[in-house]
Amino acid sequence: MINIGLLGCGRIAKRHADLLGNGQIAGARLCAVCDIVPERADAYGTQFKVPSFHQIDEFLNHRDIDVVAVLTPSGMHPQHAIAAAQAGKHVIVEKPMALRLDDADAMIHACDDAGVKLFVVKQNRFNVPVRKLREALDAGRFGKLILGTVRVRWCRDQAYYDQDAWRGTWQFDGGVLTNQASHHVDLLEWMMGDVDSVHARSMVALAHIEAEDTAIATLKFRNGALGIIEATTAARPADLEGSISVLGERGAVEIAGFSVNKIRTWQFSEPTVEDEEIIHRYSVNPPNVYGFGHQAYYEHVVSCIRDGSAAIVDGLVGRKSLELISAMYESIETGKEVSLRFHPKRCRLGEVTNGRTHG
Structure with a gap:
């Protein structure tokens, strides 16, 4: 059984938790959840009877986790995916894998260095x-x-x-x-x-x-x-x-x-x-708007981890x-x-700003 932990319990987490926590993915199960908003993590933990964490370090130290699904805001994907890889966990990351190309490269290198697989969700x-x-x-x-x-x-x-x-x-x-x-x-x-x-x-x-x-x-x-x-x-x-x-x-x-x-x-x-x-x-x-693809996607992830085959959408494809x-x-x-190919000069993705502006 492949144990998967969810890092981030926002809107998209429901789709992942429902599949993994309700036994809909053969060979995989939900084993832990984490969110910096305690009530979000605890709600999923209670619903699916798994440990809930509020700090990423404690979550990544949980021995049962084989794979971390990074479901945090897109701009945080790189730091969280790299931390998971360095903890020896395979990484699933929701789209987009990162906001900056340099960060995407860092994620790919971190997973390669740690000998873990990187899956980008393109269900x-x-x-x-x-x-x-x-x-x-x-x-x-x-x-x-x-x-x-x-x-x-x-x-x-x-x-x-x-x-x-x-x-x-x-x-x-x-x-x-x-x-x-x-x-x-x-x-x-x-x-x-x-x-x-x-x-x-x-x-x-x-x-x-x-x-x-x-x-x-x-x-x-x-x-x-x-x-x-x-x-x-x-x-x-x-x-x-x-x-x-x-x-x-x-x-x-x-x-x-x-x-x-x-x-x-x-x-x-x-x-x-x-x-x-x-x-x-x-x-x-x-x-629903997420369609049917997540279940087939997770089945693909399980197969890749079990037999060592290549992912359809790995870090390079996601990039x-x-x-x-x-x-x-x-x-x-x-x-x-x-x-294409190019190096961004004025693309604003990942740019630190003072807050929202009005349309």
Whole structure:
């Protein structure tokens, strides 16, 4: 049995705790929780009958823990992931793995030096429709790729941002590109290939936060295809969609719903017998915004730890989407098209500020 401890008991922790604490992951169980807000940690500890800690040092010294799931604010991921690695624990880190590329590199090196695995949570890669799309790409069914698009049209009102002081800040969170859209950015790059350059714009439309709640970007991929990223938390009064579409010379697929889990379009010039089943079977929206992917993700983690296989999204893969997000912020600040690979100069992610500004 692989024992997993949760570091951070905020909003996303419920999804992790429900799976691990209720026996839904074969071969893994929840063994401890930690949060600097005592009542948060204690509530999970009581609910799932596991020890709760309020200090990271005491938590990491708990002998039962094999893996630490880092669920703290994004700007704190590096220090917490590195501390867990140095304590000899495998590391699972929620998206984004870090806010600065240098910090992502430090996390990768720390895990390598300690001989532990680093897993970055990209659960949407495990959604069955997404996997079917990837299989179609690998089989060459699209031919030449033309255009890839992701849309994140979600509703996050001021009450959401006011839940915690770190939300929407440059130092600990970033905006919609870094937080809500980071999964979709990862999927777009995974499907369409390496990005050559990006040009982006953003604004603070409705939320009273430092970073953006609305952004758009155009991309040029190295294979010649183009891409579009549209992301906002200013959809009102409710979530609309989280989608990806891929268009090629011989096919078009769009996966929508609100968590990239519902096939809206699946058409190819050369249909197969399986196509009709795919369309009917995977056209159902999941019950919540997190979709079905976390369970398959944790099963993958367990398998990797047990047999020593490579993670689908390790530190290097997690860094790749962070680099693209950083390039978008660099473009927003400079007003110019930014080429990948690059070193951030004006990207504000991780920047220490005096607090929130008003949109």
